[in-house]
Amino acid sequence: MLSMTRTVSRPANDGQFAALVGEQVCCSEFTYRRGTEVFGEGEEAEYVYQIVSGAIRTYKLLCDGRRQINSFHLPGDLFGLENGAVHRFTADAVIQTKVRITSRRHLLDRIEHQEAGQASLLTLVTRNLQHAENHMLLLGRKTSVEKVAAFLLEMDRRQDHPDVLSLPMSRRDIADYLGLTLETVSRALSTLRDDRMLRFDGQTQRQLVLLDRQKLAQLDA
Amino acid sequence: MLSMTRTVSRPANDGQFAALVGEQVCCSEFTYRRGTEVFGEGEEAEYVYQIVSGAIRTYKLLCDGRRQINSFHLPGDLFGLENGAVHRFTADAVIQTKVRITSRRHLLDRIEHQEAGQASLLTLVTRNLQHAENHMLLLGRKTSVEKVAAFLLEMDRRQDHPDVLSLPMSRRDIADYLGLTLETVSRALSTLRDDRMLRFDGQTQRQLVLLDRQKLAQLDA
DNA sequence: GAGCGCTTTTGATCTAGCTCAACTCCAAGC
DNA sequence: GCTTGGAGTTGAGCTAGATCAAAAGCGCTC
Incomplete structure (x- = not known):
């Protein structure tokens, strides 16, 4: 049940959880299988999660x-806290995903007795807001190819510019993130491949190599 | 220069500013003319604003x-704080707008010496995030008529369900908020009028009466 | 290693919303 | 009053992306 599907190379934002939860980490681990719901929209927010592996x-x-x-949450990311007392959306596992869990109550109590805590919580929510603002611009005003280019650059950045970018999510997931259909996402990827901005790596269509990040960034506008 | 264009009926969220700034309000007032920039994307965030009248x-x-x-900010709304140290977007006046201004530094200093301050700042940012989440759903997945219906209901709610809903912004502004063109917004409004969900009031096309909020809410899906 | 189901790609066609254009309606200035 | 210009509506046609359909590719399980 706990077999890892990806190796994790110490993600950039891994400090978040420690900063908020404290060092002697009082939390348990759990693994969700592909497609399993972590929490549902409207449910009370009891727990806070950090991803160990998966998405x-x-x-x-x-x-x-x-x-x-x-949003997609990748290894190192914290989620379920930005919500407030009630979850405003549903969360489920894109692939098999291992998380660290701590109770929201426990975490908030701790934060109250820590000067830096409030600030880092605010920082976390602000970062989420910033992402949302950028995503509104993408959803409202970018073309399909611009959207897909922006998506690839986001994943590339969040995985620290790996040689091979592996996408845990399906074309449908990408489409539902970008406000497109899965066919349009597929066509946009083919366009970018034909224009030599990326190539698929190996058998699967979920591993790809960005050949020209600069050109992709230009598309992103 | 200071003539009011709208009468303000003590907006619902007026407590915000007082809660954050404190009672002996140390702030000045200023009026921006239609189209004037309040701050630009990338500028340092020196001030925080609350709208007295205008948009x-x-x-x-x-x-x-x-x-x-x-987002549109209406009388009573606070803005320019959610940003962090640097403004992540541009703000300008839709119509002639009177604001109360206080320095960001002053406000943050005050907040540090106040238990409730941190919490209400967090609440403010969280509310913005929530709005952004709903707006992403709208931008990514709703049809033009659904978008316009949602917009009208939002304005209606934020103005406390007035008999006559007055929109300070042009069709182009609405379009750029909803990820549409101004023509599509105009057509959607005409459709809603033809379907007896609203009517225009008086000469201008910016005053309208919602005739069937329930039906509009159904469209909103 | 054959068969099945899911994912992805690609093609053909359709359509919601965009673009371009004409016309109306005010509001402001002279 | 007349003129000018911005804002809004409406129509006609176009197009990016959606929809519908088929086939191919991959990763299961047995």
Whole structure:
């Protein structure tokens, strides 16, 4: 049940959890299988999570099933706290995902007795807000190829510019993140491949190599 | 220069500023004319603002001029603080707008010596994040008519369900908020009028009456 | 290692919303 | 009053991206 699907190379933002939770980490670990729900929209926020390995998506649904993914959470990322007392969206596992869990109450109590705590909590929420602001610009005003280019650069940055970028999520997930259909995402990727900005690596279509980050960044506008 | 364009009926969220700034309000007032910039993206955040009357839009631009408006700020709203040290977007006046200004530094100093301060600052940023999350769903997954219906209901709610809803912003502003063109906004409004969900009031097209909020809410999905 | 199901790609067609353009309606200035 | 200009509406046609469909590729399980 706990077999790792990815090796984790000490992500850049790993300090977050320690800064908030403190050093003698009082938390348990848990592994969610692919597609399992971590928490649902409207549920009370009891726990806070940090990803050890895998990937989580958080999203909102319209009544007819249309889905908008807010964000993907990767190893090192903290999530479930930005919410306030009640979760404002659903979170589930994109692939098998191992998380560290601590109770929200425990974490907030700790924060109250720590000067830096309040500040780092505010920093966390502010960072989320900043991401959301950038994403609104993308959703409202970018073309499909610009969206996909921006997505690739975001994943590349968050994985510290690896030689091979591995995407844990499906084309449908990417589409629901970018406000497109899965076919349009696929076509945009093919366009970028044909224009020599990336190539697929190995058999799977989820490993790819960015061949020209500069050109991608220009597309991102 | 200071003539009011709207009467203000003590907005619901007016407590914000007082809660953060304190009672003996140390701040000056200023009036911006229609179209004037309050602050620009990338500028250092020196001041924090609360709207007395009028309306402010905050937005980001792509290099070729495409614009995405994050939010409209109406009387009572606080803005310019959520940013952190540097403004992440531009703010300018939709119409002639009177604001109360206080220095960011002054406000943050005050907050540090106040238990409730940190919490209410966090609450403010969290509220902004929540708005952004809802707006991402709108931008990524709603149709033009759904977007316009949602916009009208938002304005209606924020003005406390007035008999006549007055929109300070142009069709182009609404379009740039909803990720549409101004023509599409105009057509959507005409559709809603034809379907008896609203009617225009008086001469101007910026005063309207919501005839069936329930039906609008259904559209909002 | 054959078969099945899921994911992805690619093609063909459709359509919501964009673009371009004309016209109306005010409001402001002379 | 007349003129000018910005704002809004409406129409006609276009296009980016959606939808529908088929096939290919991969990773399961047995």
